[in-house]
Amino acid sequence: MSSRAGTTPSTYSPSTQKKKPQKPTFNDSNGVRSDGRGFYQCRPAYLKTGAVSAAGGSAYAEFGNTKVIVSVFGPRESKKAMMYSNVGRLNCSVSYTPFATQVRGQGSEHKEYSSVLHKALEGAILLESFPKTTVDVFALVMESGGSDLPVIISCASLALADAGIMMYDLVAAVSLSCVGPSLVIDPVLEEERWQDGSLMLTYMPCRSEVTQLAVNGEWTTPKIHEGMELCLDACKKLAGIMRSCLKEEADSPSIQ
Amino acid sequence: MEVDREDGRTATMLRPLACSRSVLNRAHGSASWSQGDTKVLAAVYGPKVGTKKTENPEKASIEVIWKPKTGQIGKLEREYEMILTRTLQSICILTINPNTTTSVIIQVVNDDGALLPCAINAACAALVDAGISLKHLAVAICCCLAETGCVILDPTKQEEQKMKASVYLVFPNSVLSVLQVSVTKIDEPMEHGIITSVTHGAMSVEDYFYCLKSGRAATAKLSNFLRSRLQNRLPSDLLGDT
Amino acid sequence: MGSSNASGDISADMEIDAFRRLFPVQFYERHFVKSLRPDARTLNSARDTSVALGAVSSANGSALVKIGCTTMLAAIKMEIMTPSTESPDEGNLAIEFHMPPICSPLVRPGRPADAAPVISKQLADTILSAGMINLKELCLVSGKAAWMAYLDICCLDADGALFDAALLSAVAAFSSLRIPVVSLNDEGRVFISEEMEEGKSKREPVNKEQRKLTLSNIPFSLTCVLHKNYILADPNAEEESIIETSVTVVLNSSGQLVSLYKPGGPVLAYTAAIQDCVALTKQRVQELQIILNEAISDMEVD
Numbered sequence: 001m002s003s004r005a006g007t008t009p010s011t012y013s014p015s016t017q018k019k020k021p022q023k024p025t026f027n028d029s030n031g032v033r034s035d036g037r038g039f040y041q042c043r044p045a046y047l048k049t050g051a052v053s054a055a056g057g058s059a060y061a062e063f064g065n066t067k068v069i070v071s072v073f074g075p076r077e078s079k080k081a082m083m084y085s086n087v088g089r090l091n092c093s094v095s096y097t098p099f100a101t102q103v104r105g106q107g108s109e110h111k112e113y114s115s116v117l118h119k120a121l122e123g124a125i126l127l128e129s130f131p132k133t134t135v136d137v138f139a140l141v142m143e144s145g146g147s148d149l150p151v152i153i154s155c156a157s158l159a160l161a162d163a164g165i166m167m168y169d170l171v172a173a174v175s176l177s178c179v180g181p182s183l184v185i186d187p188v189l190e191e192e193r194w195q196d197g198s199l200m201l202t203y204m205p206c207r208s209e210v211t212q213l214a215v216n217g218e219w220t221t222p223k224i225h226e227g228m229e230l231c232l233d234a235c236k237k238l239a240g241i242m243r244s245c246l247k248e249e250a251d252s253p254s255i256q
Numbered sequence: 257m258e259v260d261r262e263d264g265r266t267a268t269m270l271r272p273l274a275c276s277r278s279v280l281n282r283a284h285g286s287a288s289w290s291q292g293d294t295k296v297l298a299a300v301y302g303p304k305v306g307t308k309k310t311e312n313p314e315k316a317s318i319e320v321i322w323k324p325k326t327g328q329i330g331k332l333e334r335e336y337e338m339i340l341t342r343t344l345q346s347i348c349i350l351t352i353n354p355n356t357t358t359s360v361i362i363q364v365v366n367d368d369g370a371l372l373p374c375a376i377n378a379a380c381a382a383l384v385d386a387g388i389s390l391k392h393l394a395v396a397i398c399c400c401l402a403e404t405g406c407v408i409l410d411p412t413k414q415e416e417q418k419m420k421a422s423v424y425l426v427f428p429n430s431v432l433s434v435l436q437v438s439v440t441k442i443d444e445p446m447e448h449g450i451i452t453s454v455t456h457g458a459m460s461v462e463d464y465f466y467c468l469k470s471g472r473a474a475t476a477k478l479s480n481f482l483r484s485r486l487q488n489r490l491p492s493d494l495l496g497d498t
Numbered sequence: 499m500g501s502s503n504a505s506g507d508i509s510a511d512m513e514i515d516a517f518r519r520l521f522p523v524q525f526y527e528r529h530f531v532k533s534l535r536p537d538a539r540t541l542n543s544a545r546d547t548s549v550a551l552g553a554v555s556s557a558n559g560s561a562l563v564k565i566g567c568t569t570m571l572a573a574i575k576m577e578i579m580t581p582s583t584e585s586p587d588e589g590n591l592a593i594e595f596h597m598p599p600i601c602s603p604l605v606r607p608g609r610p611a612d613a614a615p616v617i618s619k620q621l622a623d624t625i626l627s628a629g630m631i632n633l634k635e636l637c638l639v640s641g642k643a644a645w646m647a648y649l650d651i652c653c654l655d656a657d658g659a660l661f662d663a664a665l666l667s668a669v670a671a672f673s674s675l676r677i678p679v680v681s682l683n684d685e686g687r688v689f690i691s692e693e694m695e696e697g698k699s700k701r702e703p704v705n706k707e708q709r710k711l712t713l714s715n716i717p718f719s720l721t722c723v724l725h726k727n728y729i730l731a732d733p734n735a736e737e738e739s740i741i742e743t744s745v746t747v748v749l750n751s752s753g754q755l756v757s758l759y760k761p762g763g764p765v766l767a768y769t770a771a772i773q774d775c776v777a778l779t780k781q782r783v784q785e786l787q788i789i790l791n792e793a794i795s796d797m798e799v800d
Contacts, residue, residue: 011577011646014680014688052655053567054602054735065555069654071600093607095598098650099557099573109607138599138607140652142571143554331619338616342742342762421627423758428766449766453745457627458715458754461776465769 013103033184033191035064042174042186042234047155047245049162057163061155064188065145070156072163075133088130092118094139094152101144113139113149116214120153120173120202123211126166135165146188150175153202158242162249169204171211172239174231176200178217185230199224201231205239261408261415263292268474270410275377275485277385283361285386289378291410293368296375298382299361306357315350316358320379323363336362336372343376343426343452349389358388369413370398372424372454377482384486393429393486394451395478398422399467401459407470421457423464425450425471429479447479448472522740523725530728537734542778544720544732547786549666549793551674559675561793563667566734567657572649572667574675578688579646581637589636589644593622595651595664602656602735617661620759621651621668624748628717628756631672635711638680643688645677658734659721661746666786669716673794677709715750718786719757720779722747724765731778745772747779751787 031039043064052058055071062068075088082089094113098105117139125135137160139152150173157171177187177195184191192198197217203210215224265271271292280286283299290296303316311317320340322333344360360382362375373396380394400411400419408415416422430447455464518525518536529535539545545566554560557573564570581588595618597611605611625631636645649671651664680688723733723741730737738744743763748756755776760767767775 011579012687013575013577014678014690052569052600054656055600056603058600067554069600073603076603093599095607097571097573097596097598097652098594098648099554099560099575102556104575104577104648104650136599136606140598140600140654142652142654143556331615334612334615335619338612339761344762346743346762346764426762444768444770446766449768450760450772451766452762453758453760453767455755455757455759456623458629458750458756460753461755464755464758465772468769468772 035188039182039184040230042238043188045238045241047158047242049158049245049249055159055163057159057161057165059155059159059162061151061158063145063147063151063186065143066148066151067142067145068139068148068151068155069142070137070139070152070159072135072137072156072159072165074135074163075130075165076136078132078134082134084132086131087127088125088132089134090118090122090125090127090137091134092121092137092139092156094141096141096144099143100141110141113152116149116212117153117156120212121156121160121171123209124157124167124169124171124204125160126168129166135160135163144189146190146192147175147186149173150186150200150202154238154242158245161246169206169209170239170242171202171204172235172242173200173202173212174234174238176227176231178219178223178227183223183227183230185234199227199231201228201235203232203235203239205236263412267406267408268470270474270477271412273478273481275381275482277381277485283382283386285382285384285388287378287381287385288365289374289381290365291370291374291377292412293366294370294374295365296371296378297363297365298375298378299363300358300379300382300386300388301361302358302386303353303356303388304358306355311355311357314354316348316353316356317350318344318348318358318360320344321359321361322375323361325364325367336375339372339452339454340376340379343394344379344383346451347380347390347392347394347428348383349391352389358386367413369411369416370424372396373398373410373426376426376452377478381482381485391428392431392446393479393482394426395429395475395482396424396426396452397471397474397478398424399471401457401463401467405463407467409470409474419457421455421459421463423456423467423471424452424454425468426452427472427475429482447475522736526725526737526740530725535730535737541728542731544782544785545734547666547789549670549789551670551793551797558677559671559673561667561670561674563663563670565659565663565666565732567655568659568663568734569653569655570651570660570663570667571654572651572664572671574671575648575650576675576677577646577648578638578643578680581641581644583641585633586641587637587644588633589638589646590633591622591625591631591647591649593625593649593651593668594618595621595653597653597656601653605656613660617664620661620757621664624665624717624719624757625668628748628750628754629715630669630713630717630750631711632714638688639682643682647675656735658736658738659732662719662721662732665717665719665748666790669713669718670790670793672711672713673790674797675711677711679709715752715754716787716790717748717750717756718779718783719746719748720775720782721745722775722778724763724767724771726765729771729774729778731782743767745775747775749776749779749783751783753780 046062048060051060052071057072094110153173176199178197200214202212274290285300376396401421550562553562554573560573597614599607724743725741743765746759
């Protein structure tokens with residue numbers, strides 16, 4: 001190893017000396033995961049609206065170690081270069097803080113998540129209620145602890161509701177990992193690393209409509225069925241929590 | 257109190273000043289300013305139609321583009337751009353040409369200490385050369401504080417690096433006006449007011465005020481020099497209402 | 499000034515919100531005369547400030563700071579580097595200030611805010627020249643390995659006085675920093691020692707005792723905006739947009755002036771105004787010191 005002199009020396013993050021390629025052990029007999037949850041149990045969710053005063057609407061979501069903030073701006077003037085449009089536009093952007101992941105990142109935009117977020121929300125919003133203008137949905141992942149994307153989507157839907165953007169229903173999102181023979185819902189980072197397949201479902205419970213379904217990896221048809229049922233059930237519960245969060249905010253006396 | 261400087265100057269002595277105007281023929285106004293071996297070229301374009309970003313229906317806006325001697329523009333240059341923009345905005349009469357943008361391009365020719373003050377002086381001379389209406393002129397100076405507590409003015413790059421702390425100050429030039437200036441409540445003369453202050457390094461509060469005093473004393477000389485350079489080109493009868 | 503007279507006449511039969519939008523300066527001046535601000539603060543008082551340490555579990559040190567609505571999240575990640583030949587026994591700091599699009603309607607993705615690099619630079623200057631951190635403490639093996647501390651500060655909500663909040667969050671993140679215990683392997687690479695399993699740690703940790711940094715001369719800052727003869731401490735975003743002259747004073751805990759930053763602005767700062775700003779900052783330093791100490795003791799209790 002030669003020493004490198006320069007203004008910006010190359011750095012590395014120290015890792016643990018012992019390699020541990022062990023798979024997380026799932027004890028099928030009692031069905032308990034590394035963090036003490038059951039296979040079909042989600043992490044406790046903390047949701048709060050109105051986290052950012054500068055935004056038109058905002059929400060903060062914390063699922064275990066996954067912490068996300070979403071701000072909504074608009075409806076506001078579209079970019080000058082945009083063509084005339086009868087319906088409103090939705091613009092989504094997801095970015096990570098440099099310290100969100102275990103290894104320090106660049107804190108740049110996550111293009112893939114941005115487009116998935118856009119697709120998941122598009123179907124729920126009454127775009128024709130704000131013609132010619134744009135609604136911007138910006139998400140920042142402060143800490144990544146697994147199942148980032150579903151948390152971002154649920155949080156964004158809550159922020160849109162906080163901003164008073166007309167929607168058909170709240171969008172709740174839940175993901176599920178297939179690790180070996182078992183299905184685990186709302187996986188943490190370590191479980192995601194070892195997954196053989198994943199499934200994410202975004203759902204509007206009041207209308208019983210799925211806005212997006214993403215399946216990765218190898219699945220058998222009965223497994224997909226089982227997974228979908230689990231996700232649908234979890235989405236309904238999550239939507240209930242989101243709804244009560246909004247109600248609480250509305251009931252609390254914040255008289256001007 | 258005496259301090260030995262490599263070029264034989266006393267502590268409060270400035271390096272030789274030089275200023276020439278209209279050095280570039282395509283720009284609406286330009287000036288080159290040098291203090292010893294530090295030399296900066298400033299060009300002014302405008303007032304012209306602004307871009308969407310800078311446009312303001314009530315005020316003219318000023319943008320500053322910093323061109324370093326070599327390499328790309330970094331954080332330091334961005335900070336200089338911001339300081340210059342806000343300093344120049346404060347001396348220009350912005351209500352005259354609303355909805356326009358005036359660009360000031362600063363090209364560093366050589367950096368031998370006190371770069372930002374030198375650039376501010378150059379920009380000020382270039383604005384006058386372009387005929388942009390100003391409230392008053394501004395002069396900038398760099399004061400350095402040595403470990404011993406004495407202040408030296410207009411340091412070279414070598415001196416700047418050796419010093420404990422440094423202060424960049426910008427003061428207004430006193431207004432010569434035929435109009436009766438209304439008596440202000442402040443008991444200090446206008447040229448004692450600070451337009452811009454930027455410091456580097458830790459110092460005591462008293463030391464800062466000491467720098468301020470030394471800086472103010474030296475600006476009279478700078479102001480006179482700047483004024484004399486601008487006078488050469490102007491018919492004397494126009495002078496009164498700058 | 500014709501407009502000020504005109505506004506004085508119509509203000510009586512105009513709604514307050516309309517008056518505020520159309521004649522913001524006059525609206526504010528009416529409050530100032532009564533030594534008040536529209537958000538019910540007095541001219542010299544700062545907004546409520548809170549500090550929470552250890553907000554990010556994936557970082558080695560972190561802090562969440564709120565000054566009024568302005569929110570900053572700072573986190574430090576420690577990495578290993580080979581020190582430069584000029585200073586073989588010193589580590590290094592890299593400070594970066596981010597304004598993600600969530601923080602303000604003015605920031606759009608892909609187009610970074612103009613203010614971000616300027617504040618980054620100011621923060622780095624301030625922290626290094628205040629003498630808060632002894633870079634020698636970041637050394638592990640002289641000439642071979644040293645810590646590089648990456649401090650990233652994210653603005654989550656921009657409501658004025660960004661530099662003050664960013665500096666406080668940086669200082670708080672450093673005071674919550676816990677350096678991992680590491681040891682060296684045969685190739686000269688540094689690994690995290692595992693204290694948990696006994697018998698397996700064949701190698702002696704290189705930094706057994708050095709887990710915390712000693713922070714001396716901690717810098718604290720206060721931004722004031724100047725309007726005519728009024729000095730307003732800790733402006734919010736609306737005040738900053740209306741009153742363009744700002745003065746940021748940074749003092750360290752031993753009373754030294756680390757920075758006095760006034761970038762232009764239409765109001766000239768005379769000696770008396772500067773002295774007032776410094777005096778206000780002195781008061782604020784004491785307030786912030788108490789808030790920070792409380793946060794530190796709260797963390798140690800947990």
